[in-house]
Amino acid sequence: MEIDGKTRVVGIVADPIAHVRTPQLFNAAMARRGHNAVCVPLHVSAQQLPALLAGLAGCQNLAGLVVTIPHKEAVVTHCGELTPAARLVGAANVLRWSGVRGHWLGGNLDGDGFVAGLKACGHSLTDKRVLLLGAGGAGKAIAYAVGRERPAELVLHNRSMARAEEALARIAPALSGVLLRTGPADATNFDVVINATALGLKDGDPAPLPVETLRPGMLVCEAVMRDTALLAAARDRGAVAHAGQHMLDGQLVEMAGFFGLAL
Numbered sequence: 001m002e003i004d005g006k007t008r009v010v011g012i013v014a015d016p017i018a019h020v021r022t023p024q025l026f027n028a029a030m031a032r033r034g035h036n037a038v039c040v041p042l043h044v045s046a047q048q049l050p051a052l053l054a055g056l057a058g059c060q061n062l063a064g065l066v067v068t069i070p071h072k073e074a075v076v077t078h079c080g081e082l083t084p085a086a087r088l089v090g091a092a093n094v095l096r097w098s099g100v101r102g103h104w105l106g107g108n109l110d111g112d113g114f115v116a117g118l119k120a121c122g123h124s125l126t127d128k129r130v131l132l133l134g135a136g137g138a139g140k141a142i143a144y145a146v147g148r149e150r151p152a153e154l155v156l157h158n159r160s161m162a163r164a165e166e167a168l169a170r171i172a173p174a175l176s177g178v179l180l181r182t183g184p185a186d187a188t189n190f191d192v193v194i195n196a197t198a199l200g201l202k203d204g205d206p207a208p209l210p211v212e213t214l215r216p217g218m219l220v221c222e223a224v225m226r227d228t229a230l231l232a233a234a235r236d237r238g239a240v241a242h243a244g245q246h247m248l249d250g251q252l253v254e255m256a257g258f259f260g261l262a263l
Contacts, residue, residue, distance in 0.1 A: 001031050001038065006061075008037040008038075009038060009039075009062050010026065010065070011042040011062070012039060012065070012066040012068065013042045013049070013066070013067050013068070014041070014070075015043060015046065019201050025249070026252065027039055033262075037063060039066070049074055049078075050078065053075070053078045053095075056097070063096070063260060063261060064095055064097070064258065065094070066093065066094055066255065067092060067093050069136075069137075069201065070198070072092060072108075072138065075106060078104055079103065079104045079105065080101060080102070082107070083108065085144070086107050088170065089143075089144055089171065090140065090170060091110075091136075091137030091138075092108050092137075094106070094108070096259060109255055110247065110251070111146070112145055112251060113252075114141075114223065114247040114250060115250070116250030117248075117250035118221070118242065120249065121242060123219055123240075125149040125150075126150050129151065130155065130191070130193075131186075131190040131193045132154060132155065132156050133158075133208045133209060134157075134158060134195065135163045135164045138223050139158070143167060143168070148175065150177075151178065151192075152179065154181075155181055158197075165182055168180050168182065185209035186213050187209055187210075188215075195220075199224075199228070200224035200229065207228070207230040208230060214233060216239060217238065217240070219239070219242060220240065220241055220242065223247055
């Protein structure tokens, strides 16, 4: 890949940043299609996020931003326009600047990307009992997308259960007929477990639930883009481990399209 004065730039904004895998996959895809575009990591704290977005609004060769932990909910307040999915869940993981309208447009591809990644690996959520851990930006998007697959039950757990209740209240009107409730971090009696918390981003992070509740044959899914204690425990206990990278793979085409870089 050769970078020159015509290169379009996509930034991925996160804190921490070392775990991200988007630049590798995105840049390989751009090279395959012959696009003069590059994705670069931007390590930005929550305190500096407003200054970053204000400054990048004037960057004419910026194709857009990929947004990840912990900024997905915070960026919504800086957007003048949101896609329906981003508006529903109150979080965005992709942004692009509209020079004509003079504001950021925010979208959310996490949920659809997660489900697409599952389907690409031959997994279905229909009529399954699903435990989802985490009610942040990614968790809400995944909850909405999982609910659209008509599971037998979707149970949401969060460290703050009030936050979990708030997340379900936000998505429930769009998921009529789906059994939604909050519950403990216990995989007993579930077919699918999904980790959408930040646990696993750092070396030494514990699993987000008691691993002794995992059982052979169940599907254990990550949203974190690295191998984690949860995935290791799932494999040790005979469960099917589904890595977080599948969620990124599932949304890469839509992400590129959002930035005007069709794959």
